[in-house]
Amino acid sequence: MTKPRLYSGIQPSSDSLHLGNYVGALLQFRAMQGEYDAFFSIVDLHALTNAAFDPKSLAAASRGLAAQYIAAGVDPGKSTLYVQSHVPAHAQLAWVLNTITGFGEASRMTQFKDKSQRFGAEGTTVGLFDYPVLMAADILLFDTEVVPVGDDQKQHIELTRNLAERFNARFGEVFTVPVGQYPEEGARIYDLQEPTSKMSKSAATDAGLIWVLDEPSVTRKKIMRAVTDTGAEVKYDWTTKPGVTNLLEIYTAITGSSVADAEAVFAGKGYGDFKRTVADAVIAELEPVRARALELLADPAELDRLLALNAARANEVAEATLKRVYEAVGI
Ligand code: ADP
Numbered sequence: 394m395t396k397p398r399l400y401s402g403i404q405p406s407s408d409s410l411h412l413g414n415y416v417g418a419l420l421q422f423r424a425m426q427g428e429y430d431a432f433f434s435i436v437d438l439h440a441l442t443n444a445a446f447d448p449k450s451l452a453a454a455s456r457g458l459a460a461q462y463i464a465a466g467v468d469p470g471k472s473t474l475y476v477q478s479h480v481p482a483h484a485q486l487a488w489v490l491n492t493i494t495g496f497g498e499a500s501r502m503t504q505f506k507d508k509s510q511r512f513g514a515e516g517t518t519v520g521l522f523d524y525p526v527l528m529a530a531d532i533l534l535f536d537t538e539v540v541p542v543g544d545d546q547k548q549h550i551e552l553t554r555n556l557a558e559r560f561n562a563r564f565g566e567v568f569t570v571p572v573g574q575y576p577e578e579g580a581r582i583y584d585l586q587e588p589t590s591k592m593s594k595s596a597a598t599d600a601g602l603i604w605v606l607d608e609p610s611v612t613r614k615k616i617m618r619a620v621t622d623t624g625a626e627v628k629y630d631w632t633t634k635p636g637v638t639n640l641l642e643i644y645t646a647i648t649g650s651s652v653a654d655a656e657a658v659f660a661g662k663g664y665g666d667f668k669r670t671v672a673d674a675v676i677a678e679l680e681p682v683r684a685r686a687l688e689l690l691a692d693p694a695e696l697d698r699l700l701a702l703n704a705a706r707a708n709e710v711a712e713a714t715l716k717r718v719y720e721a722v723g724i
């Protein structure tokens with residue numbers, strides 16, 4: 394029996410992933426890799442669209458991300474874990490998809506509008522504009538059925554589905570039309586200092602972010618300093634207690650316990666005890682991941698060997714799809 398195909402990607406745009414990426418992406422990927430034929434990409438071509446990317450550190454960031462995927466339990470013997478630029482068909486298919494994407498359609502992408510505001514006139518490149526089309530190519534290359542992504546990617550997944558259907562209608566049935574799979578409310582982690590904003594590497598300050606590769610002592614300090622409220626009760630309520638609720642969310646996501654059980658654990662305890670227990674849980678989870686990632690990074694040649702093996706498998710599938718596409722459009 395063949396397993397359904399899954400594709401997802403993460404940009405190598407910082408040295409370390411944060412806890413939001415870990416909970417929202419890596420833990421999901423690890424859980425899904427048994428049921429699916431999974432392709433996990435380190436999307437370095439996408440990273441080139443960031444106004445501030447550093448050519449001197451991009452290759453190292455890709456290796457670092459590979460190490461974190463593996464350390465978190467993504468098995469490169471089971472799943473296909475590879476670097477996007479090692480598979481030329483991504484860029485080749487994106488070009489073909491460009492020719493069936495409406496300019497107005499691409500102009501409606503809200504992530505482009507948000508990023509172009511942040512990046513300014515110089516940072517707003519054609520590449521940034523075209524990001525969703527490259528993302529559509531990423532997904533369609535692998536006959537992907539399921540795409541686990543954050544709900545901020547819904548519009549891009551819709552575009553991908555529209556492009557696949559349009560191509561199939563015009564040139565014949567070439568593409569599988571994928572569906573997005575969005576995490577439940579639960580899997581979203583917020584900034585420790587600003588618990589109404591999503592934890593994100595583009596946050597203004599570092600104090601609200603927990604990095605997977607942070608030293609445990611740094612992680613503990615950040616959690617102990619997390620914003621709470623003037624009350625004293627550990628209760629799950631995003632409206633009146635976002636800081637406390639975010640810490641509960643982190644705790645339940647990591648320990649697998651229910652909100653009700655967690656509330657019971659912390660009933661009658663002060664915020665200090667609560668935070669200490671959350672910090673213990675986060676450190677117990679991340680410390681082995683950090684240690685394993687650093688161990689993998691100490692042998693870059695072995696990591697590169699694994700990535701090359703995985704890229705070969707990705708290329709096999711991607712080239713076959715590209716061949717069908719080229720034939721369909723008559724080239
Ligand atoms: P960032 O917002 O830091 O730029 P990305 O957009 O690169 O993060 O996200 C990479 C992956 O991590 C995506 O699958 C996304 O859904 C997930 N993710 C990012 N931030 C969070 C968060 N705060 N909570 C849960 N998942 C997140």
Ligand code: NA
Binds near residue numbers: 593
């Ligand atoms: Na983002």
